[in-house]
Amino acid sequence: MAIDLSLDRIRAVLAQLPQYTRPTIHITGTNGKGSVVALLSSILQASNITTGRFTSPHLVARYDSICINGSPISESLYDEVKAYVKTADDQIHAGLTNFELLTLIALQAFERNQVDVVVLEVGLGGRLDATNIVPDDAIWVSGLTAVDLDHQAFLGGSVEAIAREKAAIARPGRPFVLGPQLAHPDVAYVVHDVVKERGAHLLDHIRISKDIDGDPTSFALSQERFSPPLGDTFLASLPCFPDTILKGRLPLCGEHQLQNLSVALTVISALFTHPPPTTMTSRCDVYKSRISPSTITKGIESVRWPGRLSFHSVPTPDAPDSQELVVLADGAHNAASAATLSAYITHLLSHLHPPETTRPRRLNLIYILGLSHSPPKTPLETLSPLFPPTLPNNGHQLDVQISVAILPFIPPTDMPWIKIEPSVNIRTTINQLFTPDQVEKFGLQVRDFLQPNSTAAAQTETHITNTELPLNGALVEALKWASSASHRDQDEGGMCLVIVAGSLYLVADFYRYLIHIGRGPDVYPDPFLGQSTN
Template sequence: MSIDLSLDRIQILFTHLPRYDRPTCHIAGTNGKGSVSALLTSIFRSSTPPYRVGRYNSPHLVSIYDCITIDDVPVSQEVYKDARARVEKANGDHAIGATSFEVLTLTALQIFQDLQVDIAVVEVGMGGRLDATNVIPDDCILVSALTAVDLDHQAFLGNTVTEITREKAGIARAGKPLILALQPHSSVNLVVQEACDQAGAELVQAIVPSIRPWDDNVDGVRKLEVKLTPEHFIPPTPQPIQISLRCFSVPLQASLPLQGEHQLDNLGTALSMVSTLLTDPANSTLALNLRSRITQRTVQEGIRSTVWNGRLSFHRLSASPGSSRSEQGREDLLVLADGAHNPASSATLASYVAKVFAQTQGPRSDRAPRTITLSYMLALSHSPPKTPLQTLSPLLPPTIPVHEDVTVKINVALLRFTPPEGMPWVKSVPPSELRDVVAARCPGAQIWSAADDAALDGQLAQALEWIKKQHAGADGAVGEGVVVVAGSLYLVADFYRLLPSVAYD
């Protein structure tokens, strides 16, 4: 079944299910809504006592169960199947014909209702106005948010940022606040204001944190140098931030583990949502006791403990299980996984890679010649009118600051991803089409590509084996460098299936 944006079917199906009444935070946007949902969930969970938080994200990452979490833990198969069976039965009994995403969304809401979560954090699937999540009743919404809006899914949402914004701003609810993140396009602000005026919602501009000097008392002992060697990897340090919020009398200082400057905007959106709830003059959140359970200390802890895999996330891919003990570590690959899938998120990824390489090449007492290998593993969704050239141009060629004594080798592996469960319309761009773009953009790179008609099974392993050879020195040991898995969250999911403990890395 293809995408069919409408609320007609789900509104009917919704009436045939037990009433949903969980307090809900609703988040739309092109980029960043998943990060905002993760930050918000962690802040609520760190309260004293902690709230029980249900979160719904789409698409899922490794399996269908991880898009519905309770306190950051994916729901069990039993809980999921029981709720889904009830939704599917109602759908069949009344011949409604709901789409797979509509069934999934109502399954999530039924789980939250069954388990009586204190707060639900719900991410919009696509758009907003006609997205299945917009079936949530007005009286359940605590606060809504709109993260950065950019061009994406034009075939469904409109050809301009203005048209796309109108769709996404459709989550505005009467009498409820909508937090608007800092926007890359100034036209978004006016469109959202108009949407809020029409809906009777209160528009609140998000406040963006600033970077402050590192403080050992707040942030811990700082590790100064980033090392891109799998065996001795030193990850980039958290971002020390400060922000003044209406809900607290003094500025909040915290350590943000999510990497990239764009995460300052996402944190600002999440914190502005929290602050708005804590200063709600209508006292509509009194039953949750937010003001007594959320403090500066708990917010600091919530920020510090946030985990959001697949967004500038570093992992170590260990050598094969059959490797000898002496080979373990020597054959490991250092991998940076990021779901960048459009020009805006690709530009963010490119900027971060450049920053990491700059830190890697910082002041050193030993300026011996070095070779650092940068490999991209890429797969893209077929999503016209967005083109592979538009998505890949910010990444290739990489703009990396290089010292005289450092040589950077570039490799690119191109393949297809496994179609996500329940979304058969999602297709990969043929690797041959990607190869033409990469060869033109980055003629000096070594390129490996799967055949367009090759079986999906084994493609990722083949690409990784080729990349490992590119990273290996004469002695067979993997040298200094990083592999960037990007272009689609579905490819990141394929990679994560190789890491059994990824949800807890």
Template sequence: MAINLSLERIRLLSSHLPPYSRPTIHVAGTNGKGSVTCMLSSIFVASGLTVGRFNSPHLVSVQDSILINEQSVSLEEYSLSRAAVESADQDYGTEVSSFEMLTLVALQVFEKLRVDVVVIEVGMGGRLDATNYIPDESILLSALTTVDLDHQLFLGNTVELIAKEKAGIARKNKPFVLGIQKYAAVENVVRSVVEQTSAHFIAAHSAQRRAWDDTIDGPLPPTFSLDAESFRPPPAQPITFTSSAFPDSLSALLYLNGSHQVENLSLVLTIITTLVTHPLCASRMPSGFSERVLENIKTGIRNATWRGRLSFHRLTVSSPSPRAITVLVDGAHNRASSETLASYVSNLVTMLDGNPQMRRLRLTYILALSHSPPKTPKDTLSPLFASRSSTQFSIQTKVAAVRFTSPEGMPWVNSVPPSEIAATVRESVSGVGLWVASDEGEIQGQLERTEGEDGAQELVIVAGSLYLVADFYRLLARQEAPC
């Protein structure tokens, strides 16, 4: 099934459904839009609002993409809305795509439940993405996270062209908040699109890392440890942020892992500032919103979690003997996100270097990629194997190249053959232990195949595709299910 970006089908079908009217925050971007929607939703829930959130792709089941107060929509609610949209699609012959169908189902759920606010992640691009059919009057503001190269076949071969497509979610007379960017050219392109749309351009203010303060943050947590039996996570990131919305500088703890999340939080807090101070936004929010959000924003930041994005988990494996392992899961699906993952792993190594008892560390990467030309395995994976140094312990690296289960309702999504991933690994780095799954045949059991080694701390890293991340969470759910 080919991807045909257009708003014609979804607009036609939506005209035969109950109108959508919920106050909505619309978020586009190459990387970070899921994290931004997650943090926004967490802040709103902590402030007592009823919140709808739509993200894609889903992880374990399609319902995971539609959240009410951070919980997947019930099967009953999903099924009822899905049946209504499918019936209208058949009656009027609109033949919407799978993603257009899912988008309409999500919005029908939010409308039926009369949620206070909706936070929506763009699927791909922006201007012609299905989520961009939402009526102007429902949009509170639009936001754009980091722009980088991805989906070039559909969006263009340069960051400028991609930024132009993504900035196409700007709405007349509504705020458009631009997050911190890697490429200076992005801001110029986005400003031009926003001005042509007669939207209000706002650049994100930067949140800053600060030192841990016992009086604000409480006692410093125990030292980071990878030991699966007594795992201690990296400490939260203390941040400070100043804007016109906060009488004093905001000091909070961010538990999402990775320095890039501070940049994502910068966009989130600028969005919150805009909602509180911009007249068009403030008038659409529930009564007392400003007071409630300012009172509860620290709790919302602290509570934000985002599965599959630098997430730590404990898993039991049976080979060569039963044991627990620590797993870091991250849907690093393009070069920019792989660079972020590599940087985070390097930071973990630095933290472990301060432990005098560390002698050996084994890093085992379990990797799968989706076939998405012109992006190649080398484009995505080469940053993962940049050299790391440690003054105190040796590092052994292993790689397992695997495939993922075809995602529900997306038969056009295919794995890159593991043999291609293996060839990229061999080309990128030497001296790496390599296990390669079959390019065809059985997928079940691939994730469980890790080899143990006495005397070494180990970290298994599942990465490369969110569809592989989904397989990991299915495995984890089977282990955690009651017997």
């Protein structure tokens, strides 16, 4: 079933199911909401609070949408709860959408496991999103990350209209955290009005300081054993712990993650400064007693959120024993997230180790791209921030060469509305973005990898094992292509960085490849490898 925003169906089915009573933190936004959910979940887990996490879309497989203490629920629990919810749906002929069904599976799984706190990510928008079915007396805190243009066909054609839809998750009498809106400051006025209309308490995000003294000044991209750049160090003071300055290093890369951290920390502080609903006061008091400045810092420093400016050192399909590819994977899928990726690439280039000679250093940037077809969003809007790249002006001479592989991704399970942008449209867009002089300057090469292996690319409903995951054959061929360029550059003393981007679904294909070759723990330290939650 396609996207059909309405709460009527899910309300009807929910009335047939056991009451949902878990204390819930509800997060929406255009960009960054997944990172905030990951941060909150990690902080709560570090505080010895059993945490349910629901995010969408799934990454490697459908089960990773629903996690308890960082691990996906088991196949048996998923299937059991799904059958239970489907029976309730069939009895009243409600006709749940796939996402509504998934949302109810998550809520019922959390309820069955009696998790302490649930961190819930909105799927699309807010007001009519299936996650907004959670009762008012279960919502502890709500929050909004950065708002930008995306899904205009469903949410409205302006940032203000989208913000109004997203802010509508605010609940009467409950705190609502407004995250930084650097790209569109006027969003704050819209949110203020919506939150006031709904009788919620608006909280502005706390300010996070970057601890410059704690950051490395450079890193090596061509070293024999690659170590990814470290994230930013931070300083923060929380209203709930006014006498303590939090200091630590955020593993998530990019300065925008400091903005996401400010949302997460404001939510944590709101747990203390705003009493929970009376129906769960005693339980929440116990949970709050476990949260301290040290557990907050521990949770931040141990957070993982794959596919968001994530580095991986990867053996290549054609030469597994040779020097590995350095891959930066990022699910940049709209103009705002592409701009963030572009800014981070520029940041990386400006922090490369100084050259040992005065000769320009050759760097091959190899982009492996796949886009969703999602009108009115166009490839031009998404790719304009990426191409041509902005080179740093730091005195380092760089001879940057650019190669682009265009390929399809494997459509995600149970999401038939996801369509692949035709490669010809992506190629045409790239040709628009580079002038003839820039084509020559960057030695631009663009190659299509049109068809994944038909057998390996088949969708699967099975649980995760190394043999049951679908494998994108086009991605494997693109990595081989990148490998040959990388080896050539390294033989000539150059460097190479592979960037997998354009769609989180393509990033998912990349992670399935890592699991296929036995590098799963490099992506996820414990989920998906036989340690799922029953």
